[in-house]
Amino acid sequence: EAGVAQSPRYKIIEKRQSVAFWCNPISGHATLYWYQQILGQGPKLLIQFQNNGVVDDSQLPKDRFSAERLKGVDSTLKIQPAKLEDSAVYLCASSLEGTGGRDEQYFGPGTRLTVT
């Protein structure tokens, strides 16, 4: 079974530029998550999709971050414009259902973003 795929693996941009990350979840997984992991910290949930609907985006800075999940499969996360404090690893994860209960999340390798 293929895992969660993410691209690019690394990205360096200047502040005020735009950037987009792509995620392909495990086939058949209904729920997709985007996390931000700042160096030295644990992952923080940015947004959770159930199929192509948003379940939780309470921690997404909506003035600069946006995300979509087309047809309930792949997802993109965009930052426009980027700030220095956006430097982090952006992790995508997917799970079969995402409902309460032991629903294991499978993580991709992440995209390391550096904003200069």
Next chain:
Amino acid sequence: GEDVEQSLFLSVREGDSSVINCTYTDSSSTYLYWYKQEPGAGLQLLTYIFSNMDMKQDQRLTVLLNKKDKHLSLRIADTQTGDSAIYFCAEKYSSASKIIFGSGTRLSIRP
């Protein structure tokens, strides 16, 4: 409140046991998790425990839960060099699937 706390570093000798500790604040948490993150990789679920359990053992891993003190620990028996990684404690609320992660404990193994 939402807070999961862990010590930042742990160093153990190869072959010894490692014990990684975590405290959490939400008494309504249903599931508590331990994730492992190796360099350049995403997180991998190691083990989990239901809040109505005190202990769970899975091969070299033993999880202990003290609900009264809101304390969770992960014991790795016979620690090997391949166990070098960052270990994250995480909790999941009863009413939602949002997982809250701690800051991680970096485990290093010395010969």
